[in-house]
Amino acid sequence: MLPESEHAITSTDKTFLLLRKDIVEGVISSGSKLSETELSTNYSVSRAVIREAINRLESCHLVESKANVGARVVSISTEGLMELYQVREALEGMAARLAAINMTDDEIADLNTLLGTHFQTVKEGQTYYQEAGDLDFHYRIILGSKNSQLISILMDSIYHLIRMYRVQLGMSGPRVTTAFGEHKQIVQAISNRDAELAEMLMRRHILYSKNSLQLKLSGKLQAKMKAL
Amino acid sequence: MLPESEHAITSTDKTFLLLRKDIVEGVISSGSKLSETELSTNYSVSRAVIREAINRLESCHLVESKANVGARVVSISTEGLMELYQVREALEGMAARLAAINMTDDEIADLNTLLGTHFQTVKEGQTYYQEAGDLDFHYRIILGSKNSQLISILMDSIYHLIRMYRVQLGMSGPRVTTAFGEHKQIVQAISNRDAELAEMLMRRHILYSKNSLQLKLSGKLQAKMKAL
């Protein structure tokens, strides 16, 4: 027998991943209708496969569908993004708390190493940190919570949603300058096994991101008004 | 046109609700396999309908399915229930915070009224408060948050899961005696528009429930050990 047989990947899985990618990256724009027949020809699979993929997208909150009418990609709004950040604040705050309790010493050491490499890239003025680095940091803490419910809600649903919002609203990654210091504080708290502080700092970190985002968005709005 | 055409209810919807009911109430026991052909004969619908219903159940975290193998009702464990309560603490804490900000004065008045009727039933020594009353209280605050993401995670997924756990583990409703006082404090905080306190009290309330539950479960475990 194979060492650890991973579960097989079906045609539906591939279609789901493709569709999600296209939605998150804006190839299929927000608010647009998802025609089953059209998609089945475009992606070269039967309607049954498309239907199942759409169902999964719906459970990720990426699309909304009405009976006998069809599915649409969720339409975005500033309020929607703010709602997401509130949920994220609550869940990732709890994740940081649990991570401070449940991460192994080795995992914490790795987290510190990661922070070190980020420090290097920041010092060298590279922009890499902006996207992937921030994600990596948050992922590790979420996984470090060891709470499977928490992990699945954040990783399967919320993160993809936020990424879609970011792309569609034309926002780049999170704030670059100040974020590193906040990350450092959080890792410090986790290293000290200070669960309460870790939660508090993580919540503040996400709240800052939310406020910064809101500021950018209102700026964009004003720019649009001016253009008229 | 009709005044407010609600979305139509399809055969899949009905089957999904039936299946969920049977799983949550233990008619289909936890850990058991969900055979598509068997269910399609039992519920008198095609396999396609069953498949879609199972997919929805999976997105509620009520069943787990592997490709080419099939779906099983999630198997329960004390750890799983504790994980759920941690997520609930984070999300309902945030819900209480947001409710203190976003509920209308009328909604808060209604909440106080509800608390009053609960006080009556408690004073009269009725057990009604145990189940439905507690749920009603929590639902109103969750809805009061006005955060659609938060609402959908809690109402569509977590609450059904917790109910399943309760039934399968043979637990009755939440603690009866002390809970009323905690509810009263929370409503007070919301009435005062004190968001931070509302969150803190709600989190403590859920933490107490969790601890009480854990105690009961370890007691049950000991009783089982004794029986051997």
Add this chain to the structure above:
DNA sequence: TATCCCTATATTGTCGACAATTATGGTAAA
């Protein structure tokens, strides 16, 4: 007896067709 392999069976994945419902467009009446 225990282990491995192969075959037969059962279950899930995918497909195309038909039924039910909704959206569309044109016609007639006000």
Add this chain to the structure above:
DNA sequence: TTTACCATAATTGTCGACAATATAGGGATA
């Protein structure tokens, strides 16, 4: 011109059949 209605077209919901995969059981070999 606007509105209401009806017939047609298009889309989604449901079904049964076939293909692909996993499971179970028996027989051969060590």
